[in-house]
Structure formats: structure tokens, C-alpha cells
Amino acid sequence: MWEYTDRVKDHFLNPRNVGTLDDADGVGEVGSLACGDALTLYIKVKDGIVTDAKFQTFGCASAIASSSALTEILIGKTVEEAEALTNKDIAEYLGGLPREKMHCSVMGQEALEQALKNMRGEAPSKMEHSHEGTLICECFGVFDEEILRAIKENDLKTVEDITNFTKAGGGCGKCIDDLERLLTEARGEGVCPAPSSEPSFPAQGMTNIERMHLIESVIDDEVRPMLQADGGDIRLMDIDRETVMVKFIGMCSNCPSSHLTLQNVVEAKLREKVDPNIVVREG
Amino acid sequence: MKTIYMDNNATTQVDPAVFEEMKPFFTELYGNPSSMHRFGGQVGVRLKEARARVAALLNCEPDEIIFTSCGSESDNTAIRSALNAQPDKRHIVTTRVEHPAILSLCKYLEKKDGYEVTYLGTDENGRLDIQEIKDAIRPDTAIVSIMWANNETGNIYPIEEIAAIAKERGVVFHTDAVQAVGKIPIDLKTTPIDMLSLSGHKLHAPKGVGALFVRKRLPFRPFLIGGHQERSRRAGTENTTGIIALGKACELAIQHMDEENTAVRALRDTLETGLLAAIPDSILNGDRDNRLPNTSNISFGYVEGEAILLMMDQLGICASSGSACTSGSLEPSHVLRAMGVPFTFAHGSIRFSLSRFNTAQDVDYVLETLPPIIKNLRKLSPFSAQKSAPACTKSFSE
Ligand SMILES: Cc1ncc(COP(=O)(O)O)c(C=O)c1O
Ligand code: FES
Numbered sequence: 152m153w154e155y156t157d158r159v160k161d162h163f164l165n166p167r168n169v170g171t172l173d174d175a176d177g178v179g180e181v182g183s184l185a186c187g188d189a190l191t192l193y194i195k196v197k198d199g200i201v202t203d204a205k206f207q208t209f210g211c212a213s214a215i216a217s218s219s220a221l222t223e224i225l226i227g228k229t230v231e232e233a234e235a236l237t238n239k240d241i242a243e244y245l246g247g248l249p250r251e252k253m254h255c256s257v258m259g260q261e262a263l264e265q266a267l268k269n270m271r272g273e274a275p276s277k278m279e280h281s282h283e284g285t286l287i288c289e290c291f292g293v294f295d296e297e298i299l300r301a302i303k304e305n306d307l308k309t310v311e312d313i314t315n316f317t318k319a320g321g322g323c324g325k326c327i328d329d330l331e332r333l334l335t336e337a338r339g340e341g342v343c344p345a346p347s348s349e350p351s352f353p354a355q356g357m358t359n360i361e362r363m364h365l366i367e368s369v370i371d372d373e374v375r376p377m378l379q380a381d382g383g384d385i386r387l388m389d390i391d392r393e394t395v396m397v398k399f400i401g402m403c404s405n406c407p408s409s410h411l412t413l414q415n416v417v418e419a420k421l422r423e424k425v426d427p428n429i430v431v432r433e434g
Numbered sequence: 435m436k437t438i439y440m441d442n443n444a445t446t447q448v449d450p451a452v453f454e455e456m457k458p459f460f461t462e463l464y465g466n467p468s469s470m471h472r473f474g475g476q477v478g479v480r481l482k483e484a485r486a487r488v489a490a491l492l493n494c495e496p497d498e499i500i501f502t503s504c505g506s507e508s509d510n511t512a513i514r515s516a517l518n519a520q521p522d523k524r525h526i527v528t529t530r531v532e533h534p535a536i537l538s539l540c541k542y543l544e545k546k547d548g549y550e551v552t553y554l555g556t557d558e559n560g561r562l563d564i565q566e567i568k569d570a571i572r573p574d575t576a577i578v579s580i581m582w583a584n585n586e587t588g589n590i591y592p593i594e595e596i597a598a599i600a601k602e603r604g605v606v607f608h609t610d611a612v613q614a615v616g617k618i619p620i621d622l623k624t625t626p627i628d629m630l631s632l633s634g635h636k637l638h639a640p641k642g643v644g645a646l647f648v649r650k651r652l653p654f655r656p657f658l659i660g661g662h663q664e665r666s667r668r669a670g671t672e673n674t675t676g677i678i679a680l681g682k683a684c685e686l687a688i689q690h691m692d693e694e695n696t697a698v699r700a701l702r703d704t705l706e707t708g709l710l711a712a713i714p715d716s717i718l719n720g721d722r723d724n725r726l727p728n729t730s731n732i733s734f735g736y737v738e739g740e741a742i743l744l745m746m747d748q749l750g751i752c753a754s755s756g757s758a759c760t761s762g763s764l765e766p767s768h769v770l771r772a773m774g775v776p777f778t779f780a781h782g783s784i785r786f787s788l789s790r791f792n793t794a795q796d797v798d799y800v801l802e803t804l805p806p807i808i809k810n811l812r813k814l815s816p817f818s819a820q821k822s823a824p825a826c827t828k829s830f831s832e
Pocket of ligand 1: 443444503504505506507509533535581583584585610612613633634635644
């Protein structure tokens with residue numbers, strides 16, 4: 152028996168805003184019968200404010216409660232505020248969910264994103280995965296992007312957590328090794344791609360060694376020639392995860408604006424060519 | 435609020451007569467049956483009587499009964515004993531629909547100890563194919579373990595026939611009869627079963643006691659090693675209260691066997707027919723003709739089992755579900771999946787399991803209250819027979 156909070160029970164037994172909206176501005180459909188839960192969210196927006204929200208949910212008590220909570224949170228919010236909502240807001244609103252049931256709140260977040268995209272005319276109501284993503288868990292149709300995002304946003308530390316939040320790994324278990332890999336990747340390097348369709352960055356998925364080589368070659372091929380043109384030079388001192396330590400030589404070393412060079416040239420190039428989270432320090 | 439208990443395959447109410455029987459063993463009769471004094475010795479006499487009562491229900495010799503702590507221990511003991519007694523045989527035959535007490539153990543043996551396991555599948559009604567069993571047995575098969583009755587669907591397997599096949603092929607045969615004992619007649623004199631597991635709390639004895647039948651002269655290797663209790667086949671000072679209770683429960687089971695198969699069956703049938711008639715898009719899971727008299731597993735399409743259970747719980751009705759959300763895993767029950775029950779229905783399966791303590795009023799109450807619950811949950815659901823399941827990328831690989 153799950154330990155549900157009184158709020159979860161209340162929203163399950165007396166769900167708010169059940170139904171459909173014929174004149175919805177955005178519709179988001181996620182999940183499926185096969186997966187054991189599915190949610191269709193309808194939103195109505197006027198002058199940048201969510202004026203109404205309705206839902207239909209197939210799923211367990213916490214899935215129904217999460218959907219109900221989501222609509223309650225949404226109504227009255229500005230579109231910007233709605234865009235910023237995450238699964239954590241839903242779980243918090245309900246006074247918490249059992250860890251194994253966190254995927255219900257993630258489903259709410261996904262439906263909301265889909266509905267907002269649908270409202271902006273960027274997507275059909277039904278969630279389809281961008282083709283950049285790789286299907287990791289066949290049993291539950293979960294893509295790497297979703298997993299990496301869940302790891303990042305919820306600070307997940309174990310494969311079990313990934314399953315609790317995304318369901319990936321909860322079926323035949325053959326994707327567990329991949330989940331393990333994604334976890335090390337995401338946590339080890341502290342980087343996660345931005346959600347869904349945005350293009351991933353070049354160093355994504357690289358091993359540490361590959362990444363170091365990439366940083367080295369970007370400095371050699373792109374940064375150094377620029378500095379040399381100004382009579383200076385740069386030396387790569389150390390790489391510690393996202394922090395890259397460099398030393399300026401020649402002209403640049405006494406240049407009062409070297410910190411600008413550091414940011415505008417070196418950091419910008421590395422962020423563009425390697426990883427958007429890189430920080431460059433002089434040392 | 436009255437509790438309507440229809441979850442007897444999970445556990446049962448201790449029969450008041452059983453409770454009365456065990457009580458003195460908590461208070462005045464607390465001696466150790468192994469002791470040399472009469473104070474302990476008198477308990478030993480009563481244990482002997484309990485053993486005879488269990489043997490009477492199964493129609494076997496009292497010496498063939500080993501008391502254990504639960505059904506799971508009996509299952510583990512049986513499989514490991516067969517493997518340890520025949521170290522050169524590295525193959526196990528079982529089914530995909532066993533209880534985890536067998537299934538998880540087999541997966542473990544496969545993974546950790548390198549045994550080979552054949553998991554037999556079922557048809558859409560959960561029935562086994564006898565020919566498949568025959569084909570699965572190999573010269574290096576150490577044991578065939580097939581449950582007598584399934585806990586989720588209530589399906590009864592043709593154990594007499596399967597036991598005969600195993601005997602003919604000279605392979606040890608074990609059956610997990612935890613759900614069958616007390617509900618259907620079992621005769622070990624005429625059925626060539628080598629080992630059989632049972633569990634007290636499924637037949638109105640308390641939790642924490644079980645038994646394993648081991649046929650005379652079958653090579654046996656104990657699981658718990660220590661003192662000489664149970665003729666050195668299962669060490670540990672006897673759970674005297676539990677064993678006394680199990681003895682009484684078995685005696686009562688003999689008395690109630692007809693009732694299980696007439697009165698309980700009639701209640702189950704009324705419930706089942708009533709629900710299937712009152713609720714559209716509901717289907718029966720399992721083998722309609724070969725089932726335990728107390729079990730009914732019904733799927734309600736387009737709604738999810740946990741939600742149904744919690745709604746019923748509000749009204750005091752206890753049942754269980756094979757839905758993903760209730761199993762603590764994310765997939766619906768392995769039994770329903772083995773049967774290929776479509777997802778539209780697997781997630782909404784509810785198991786009702788009755789006992790002789792249920793009444794016609796209980797059944798009426800469920801018949802009255804469940805249809806509106808399903809109707810309300812369907813109002814919440816984005817799916818229906820008209821707007822059915824969206825195409826799904828998901829296929830459970832197994
Ligand atoms: C078929 C079957 N086998 C084994 C067991 C395990 O029995 P116990 O709970 O006594 O360990 C159960 C109980 O759920 C069962 O239904
Ligand atoms: S592929 Fe992920 S659990 Fe089966």
C-alpha cells in the first residue's frame with residue numbers, strides 16, 4: 152500500500168477540472184494505455200494568462216492527483232510562469248509523492264510542455280519525440296533526452312531513481328546498462344542537454360579524454376591564432392570537469408583587458424565548440 | 435465501516451477455532467518439544483498430532499511432512515534440495531506464471547549459479563501445453579516445478595498428469611500448492627508428486643508457518659542446518675503455536691472442502707457473472723473451467739487497477755490488482771503478460787478471492803458499489819472503447 156499524503160488522496164477522490172475544453176488554445180497528450188498511465192491536458196489562454204485548464208487521466212491514484220494538481224496550479228498563471236513549472240512544483244503542491252510515483256508528476260510536466268508547444272503552433276497535441284534523441288528504454292519508450300533532463304532537474308543519483316521518475320528500466324531491464332551510462336555521463340561531467348529538440352552540444356556523450364582532446368584542439372586551432380595575431384599566446388594548464396585553466400603568455404599576459412579576452416574569446420569559443428557549461432580561469 | 439474481505443489469495447482470516455487451539459501454546463504449554471521433561475514432551479505429542487492432521491488433508495504419511503516458516507521457504511527448500519542432491523544436473527523446468535517464491539529463485543540460480551531454466555509459457559487463458567512440458571525435460575533436468583493453482587487467476591494446472599510425466603521420465607517433480615491446499619482435494623497417495631509446498635496463512639492458519647511434503651526415500655538436502663528438529667531436515671526450535679494452528683486449519687479444511695466447492699463457488703459465480711454483466715468492457719482472465727472455486731480475476735478496460743482498488747478501499751472492500759502500479763513494479767502482472775492480456779485490460783485487472791467467511795451480503799455490496807466506481811473512473815479516462823489506445827511504441831520484451 153502506498154503512503155499517499157492527504158492532499159494526494161483528496162485530489163484523487165475529488166479531482167478538480169476533469170474533462171475537455173472544446174475551444175482549448177493548447178492540448179498536450181502524453182503516455183499511453185500500454186504504459187499504464189496517460190494524460191490529456193487542455194489549456195485556455197487569454198492575454199497571456201491561463202484562464203482555464205482541464206484534464207483526462209488514465210492511471211493510478213497519484214497520476215490522477217498529479218493531473219488535478221497541475222490544473223489547479225496552472226489556472227491564473229501567466230504563460231511565462233507556466234513555462235517555468237516543473238514536476239517538482241506538482242509534487243510539492245501535493246505535499247510530496249512516494250518516490251516510486253514521481254513519474255506521475257513528470258507526466259504532468261510533459262503534458263504541460265506539450266500543451267504550450269501546441270498552443271504556440273510548434274507541435275501537434277500528441278507528443279512525438281524529436282529525431283535527435285535516442286530511444287533508450289523500449290519497454291516504456293523513453294528517450295535519452297528525457298532521462299538526462301530528469302537526472303539534472305531532480306538530481307537523480309541511482310538507476311532506481313531514473314526508473315522512479317521516468318519509468319525507464321522498469322520493464323525487461325535490458326536498458327539498465329544504458330541508464331547506468333547516462334547516469335555517469337550526466338553526473339560525472341555535470342552536463343545535461345537542454346530539453347528535447349534543441350541541438351545537443353559537440354562534447355555530449357564524449358569520454359573525458361575525448362573531451363580534453365577537443366578542448367586542446369579548439370585552443371590550438373581557433374583561439375591561439377587570434378591571440379598570436381595580437382602578439383600574444385595562450386597555454387592550456389589544466390582541465391577539471393567544466394573548469395579550464397589557461398595561462399596567457401607574451402603580450403596578453405600584461406594586457407589589462409586580458410580578463411575580457413578570457414571571457415569573450417576563450418570561454419566563448421570553448422562554450423560554442425565543446426560544452427556550454429565551460430568556465431575558463433586564469434591560473 | 436464494515437470490511438468486505440475479498441483478498442483471500444493474499445492471506446486469510448485465522449479461523450476462530452484455530453485461534454482457540456493455538457492459544458494455550460502461548461501461555462501454559464510453552465515447553466520445548468525437544469526437552470526431556472514431560473512439560474516439554476507434552477508439546478511434542480501435540481505437534482505429532484498436528485503433523486498427522488496435515489498429512490490427512492494431503493493423504494500422505496506424517497513423516498513426509500516438514501514444517502517450515504512459510505510457503506516461500508518450502509519452495510526454496512524443495513528446489514535447492516533437488517539441485518544439491520543431483521549436482522550433475524543443471525537444468526530446471528518451470529513456468530512463467532509461478533509465484534516469485536519460485537520465479538525469483540530460478541532467475542537467481544540462473545544468474546548467480548549458472549543453472550539453465552526453461553520457463554514454460556501459457557495460452558491466452560493461462561493454460562499450459564502438456565506437450566511443451568514433455569519437450570522441455572532433458573537428461574540433465576534436475577527438477578520440474580509447476581504450481582498447482584495460480585494465485586492471480588486461480589487457474590488449476592493438470593498436476594496429476596504432469597506428475598505422471600515427470601515420474602515416467604525419472605525427474606523430480608515439485609508443485610507449489612500454496613493456493614490449492616484447502617481449496618481443492620489433493621491426494622498424494624495417487625499422485626506421484628515428489629515435493630509439495632503449502633502455507634498456513636492461505637488456509638485460515640496464521641502467518642509464519644508452512645510445510646513441505648517430501649516423499650519417502652526421495653534424496654533430500656536440508657536448507658536450514660542446525661539442530662535435529664524435523665528429523666534434521668529443518669533445523670530450528672519448532673514454531674509450536676503455528677504448527678498447532680496449521681494442524682487445526684488442515685482438519686477444518688477437510689470439513690469445509692465441500693463448502694469451498696459449493697457455497698464459496700456459488701458466491702464467486704454470482705459476483706463474477708454480476709460484474710461482467712453490469713460493467714461493459716470487462717473480461718474474465720483465466721481458465722473459466724479449471725479454476726479455484728474462490729478466485730475471479732476480472733479486467734475492467736480503460737481504467738487502472740490501483741485507482742479502482744483505492745476507490746473500493748474507501749468503501750471497505752479489499753481486493754487486489756495485477757496492475758503495474760500495485761505490483762510495486764512498473765509493468766502489469768507477469769501472469770497476465772504471459773497470457774498476453776492486452777494492455778487495455780491488463781492495467782485494469784482486479785482479483786477477487788473469497789473464502790468461507792464471505793456472505794451473500796458481501797457479494798451484493800460489491801455488485802452494487804463497483805459498477806459506479808468503474809463508471810466514474812472511466813469519466814476521468816482519456817480512453818474508451820471508441821477512443822482506444824493510441825499506437826504505442828512499447829512492447830514488453832520478454
Ligand atoms: C502460489 C504461491 N506460492 C508461494 C507463496 C508464498 O507463500 P508465503 O507467503 O507463505 O511465503 C504464495 C503467497 O502469496 C503463493 O500464492
Ligand atoms: S528496455 Fe527499458 S526496461 Fe525494457
